[in-house]
Amino acid sequence: IGVPGRPPVPPANYLGDFGGGAMLLVVGLLAALHEARSSGRGQVVDAAMCDGAALLSAFMVGWKAQGLWSRPRGENMLDGGAHFYACYDCADGKPIAVGAIEPQFYAELRRRAGLDDPAFDAQLDAGRWPELKDKLAAIFRTRTRAEWCALLEGTDACFAPVLDWDEAPQHPHNAARGNWLEAGGVMQPAPAPRFSRTAARTPEPPTATTLAAALAAWPAR
Known part of the structure; x- marks a missing residue:
């Protein structure tokens, strides 16, 4: 990594x-x-x-055995080497991520992002990835993250904004799912997975008694 x-x-x-x-x-x-x-x-x-x-790491080891994961760190398909599976900065400096591996998703990314350059036809040619990453980085720097979200989010282009800890709870998808909640004045992940019959309780802040017990059980360092 x-x-x-x-x-x-x-x-x-x-x-x-x-x-x-x-x-x-x-x-x-x-x-x-x-x-x-x-x-x-x-x-x-x-x-x-x-x-x-x-x-x-079993998945990557399997790819290595097939000769599909043998390049140096950061130069393989799923560790940022491929132009279609990486993170980029936008015009406002905010990052986004794309992961359009399958041909139909890659085609959708190209169509919506205006990647008409024939060079992008060589999707799986690892030797072309550095060049194509530079081209795609330049394209993503032409618009703000909000503009790219309006164009690509919710489509089959396999796109998402990269959010910080304060932004993540406010994202519409996370809000709709209820993935985050505030408990004891702290915004935190909601319990998961979810069960249809035995729903998890909302977390509660520790009391003085439970906190003291936890500290007492902590090994001396």
């Missing part, structure tokens, strides 16, 4: 602590509970973050 020729970019805590750690542990616990219903026996769930992070 990162720009070619530059140091790797820290992926926050998504790959290790959250995805490779907590989510893997949740899957393991649920699977063990399901198995215990039939066997009547318990077991230890060993869910290490390094195991989970490796598991999350």
Whole structure:
């Protein structure tokens, strides 16, 4: 993850602590509970973050085995190397993302963004990607993010604005889904996934008692 020729970019805590750690542990616990219903026996769930992070890379490893992921960091199809799967700055400096991989989506992106240059016909020619990224970057810099959203958002061009923490809760799609809520004066993600019969409760701020208990349980450092 990162720009070619530059140091790797820290992926926050998504790959290790959250995805490779907590989510893997949740899957393991649920699977063990399901198995215990039939066997009547318990077991230890060993869910290490390094195991989970490796598991999350299975898709890329598969592509590597097929020779589809062998270029340096930032030069492959899904890590920003391809012009049709990358982030760009607009005229106002605000970023957007495109991910038009499939031919029909790429064609829609070209039609709506006015990519008439025959050079864009070479969608999957990796040798042309740097040139095409430069061309597409120049085109996206001709309009503001709001203008591109009005033109491309909600279409099959596989486009989205890249939003910061304050913008994300206000986006119409997130607002319609109720993806964010305010609890205890803090804007935060709503509980997920959602269940049709047993809806999750709205989070509540911790009380002095629960906060003290949590701090007491925190390992000394």
